[in-house]
Amino acid sequence: MTDAPLLRVAGLTKRYGDQLALAEVGFGLGAGEVVGLIGPNGAGKTTVLECLAGLLPADAGTVRWAGKELPPHRRKAALFYLPDGIAPDAEQPVSAVLSFFGRSWRLPGAHLAEAAAALALDRVLTKPVGALSKGYRRRLLLALGLLAPQPLLAMDEPFDGLDLRQTREVMALLRQVAEDGRALLLSIHQLTDAERVCDRFVLLSAGQVRGEGTLPELRAAAGLPAGGLEEVFLALA
Numbered sequence: 001m002t003d004a005p006l007l008r009v010a011g012l013t014k015r016y017g018d019q020l021a022l023a024e025v026g027f028g029l030g031a032g033e034v035v036g037l038i039g040p041n042g043a044g045k046t047t048v049l050e051c052l053a054g055l056l057p058a059d060a061g062t063v064r065w066a067g068k069e070l071p072p073h074r075r076k077a078a079l080f081y082l083p084d085g086i087a088p089d090a091e092q093p094v095s096a097v098l099s100f101f102g103r104s105w106r107l108p109g110a111h112l113a114e115a116a117a118a119l120a121l122d123r124v125l126t127k128p129v130g131a132l133s134k135g136y137r138r139r140l141l142l143a144l145g146l147l148a149p150q151p152l153l154a155m156d157e158p159f160d161g162l163d164l165r166q167t168r169e170v171m172a173l174l175r176q177v178a179e180d181g182r183a184l185l186l187s188i189h190q191l192t193d194a195e196r197v198c199d200r201f202v203l204l205s206a207g208q209v210r211g212e213g214t215l216p217e218l219r220a221a222a223g224l225p226a227g228g229l230e231e232v233f234l235a236l237a
């Protein structure tokens with residue numbers, strides 16, 4: 001685990017009625033790190049991200065940023081959250097959506113063109129967002145993530161809807177984003193994808209953290225001499 005993490009989540013608890021969706025979830029994340037929030041369907045990954053982003057009120061828990069408590073209404077200064085499956089401005093062409101965010105974030109046009117090219121969006125710039133395929137819609141969201149000024153990028157299932165080649169390209173791009181110093185928190189249910197792109201993992205099962213660390217650290221915690229994330233997850237969760 002990172003000694004002095006940029007982000008420190010502690011005791012995050014969320015109930016939906018009688019159901020305890022998150023039970024004292026805690027983990028840390030450092031600058032330049034790619035951390036995977038790993039767990040099966042219903043484990044609570046989206047709930048963690050939404051509470052963290054300040055979109056969903058948590059029942060308990062603290063979020064500290066560089067050692068100081070960061071209340072929900074100030075989270076968007078630190079964190080850009082890309083939810084799963086949204087289509088911003090479905091009627092607008094891709095170029096208009098990119099320009100809108102570019103203006104909001106006061107970015108030079110060259111940055112927009114770079115992000116569009118990095119995600120091969122140049123060929124769909126005139127298409128309305130609602131008419132994009134799932135993979136291209138995902139690419140547009142990823143481009144917004146690349147352009148966003150916040151130091152932490154949180155993404156819900158960033159590889160959903162991408163084919164094999166697209167997944168590899170986007171993984172390389174996300175690794176580059178981390179090398180440039182941003183922190184990434186990615187919710188991923190495909191363990192093979194997570195293993196390829198993340199530095200560390202937070203294993204979530206039924207709203208509880210069952211392990212946190214690098215693969216070798218998690219293997220040690222599970223008492224396994226070898227094995228991938230899948231074996232480790234099954235042993236710990």
Ligand SMILES: Nc1ncnc2c1ncn2[C@@H]1O[C@H](COP(=O)(O)OP(=O)(O)OP(=O)(O)O)[C@@H](O)[C@H]1O
Pocket residue numbers: 016019021039040041042043044045046047048189
């Ligand atoms: N708005 C809601 N009202 C009631 N229960 C909810 C609500 N949102 C989520 N839940 C429940 O909370 C639990 C955690 O859901 P969440 O969507 O966070 O899981 P997840 O790990 O992101 O799952 P998936 O991989 O399927 O997206 C699930 O049991 C889910 O049914």
